Amino acid sequence: MNNKPIILVTNDDGIIAPGIRSLIESMNSLGEVYVVAPNSPKSGTAHSITMDTILYCDSVKIDNGKQKEWECSGTPVDCVKLAINNILPRRPDICVSGINHGSNSSINIRYSGTVSAVIEAGIEGIPSVGFSLLDLEWNADFSSSKKYVCEIVKKILYNPIPEKTITLNVNIPKLKKEEIKGIKICRQAKSKWQESFEKRSNPKGRTYYWLVGNFVNFDEEEEDDTDEWALNNGYISIVPIQFDFTNYSILNILKSWNFMLFFFNIFNIFNIFNIF
Structure with missing residues (x-):
């Protein structure tokens, strides 16, 4: 063994x-x-x-x-x-x-x-x-x-x-x-479940929810x-x-967002000082 x-x-x-x-x-x-x-x-x-x-x-x-x-x-x-x-x-x-x-x-x-x-x-x-x-x-x-x-x-x-x-x-x-x-x-x-919750009641009248759904395939059959x-x-x-x-295909796009956010924050700081 x-x-x-x-x-x-x-x-x-x-x-x-x-x-x-x-x-x-x-x-x-x-x-x-x-x-x-x-x-x-x-x-x-x-x-x-x-x-x-x-x-x-x-x-x-x-x-x-x-x-x-x-x-x-x-x-x-x-x-x-x-x-x-x-x-x-x-x-x-x-x-x-x-x-x-x-x-x-x-x-x-x-x-x-x-x-x-x-x-x-x-x-x-x-x-x-x-x-x-x-x-x-x-x-x-x-x-x-x-x-x-x-x-x-x-x-x-x-x-x-x-x-x-x-x-x-x-x-x-x-x-x-x-x-x-x-x-x-x-x-x-590429797929997903198209889901919803059915609203139901138990024998004592209390509401409960039951998950139901249909499978959706986004790829072509061929x-x-x-x-x-x-x-x-x-x-x-x-x-x-x-x-x-990680979605590597959009890393550079998001890095440009970070660059823009930096200047946005600087702009907000200047506004704060102007207010006071």
Whole structure:
């Protein structure tokens, strides 16, 4: 076991979710597996961390696998932080998150606890990848994804990801194994959720709000370089993600704003002295 890579597995659907159980089974064939995952569903928590409440992290035994497991009361990012700093015997060789029940393509990356967990690992310099299956059902069939999950993880283990890439975001269409056409390396589609809150009343008459929305893809249907196109056309999508949010194309424009603001402030100072 000492010669095997250490693989950290986490997710945001909770430690008993079928998706993570499938992922653990696949990872057991590749290395020494440590699981640190939320003790309940934490979908949509993005990169949130626990700061004002106690964190619990308890050792558990859920199945007869070879892995060592802990369930955590915090978010997916909490799980990764705790695993790296307190639980694992050394830094993992790779962090793998998922398999998520539902899509994490395009704009969903911004909200995903699955993806944020591996971004956190990437910030720490640990190769990482998040997996999602486009099936929201609890009893989703993950069998068709196993071959590709193992193939992608092995590629990362033996072909280090370039330094500026934090992690890989992998989405798998809801298809049978023989229907999947292959893997596409893509960019994140330009999209958003057109959202609203439905105002409702509970049985006691108290008002509450329920978030609803429609997915809007701003890319043209014929643009075949996006994750949405790949998934809609029977391919697994892989999007390399970087954590640097800086928009380098407008840096010089904003620097000119700073120059103008300096003179604006000087002008205000002169006005103040004129008043008094």
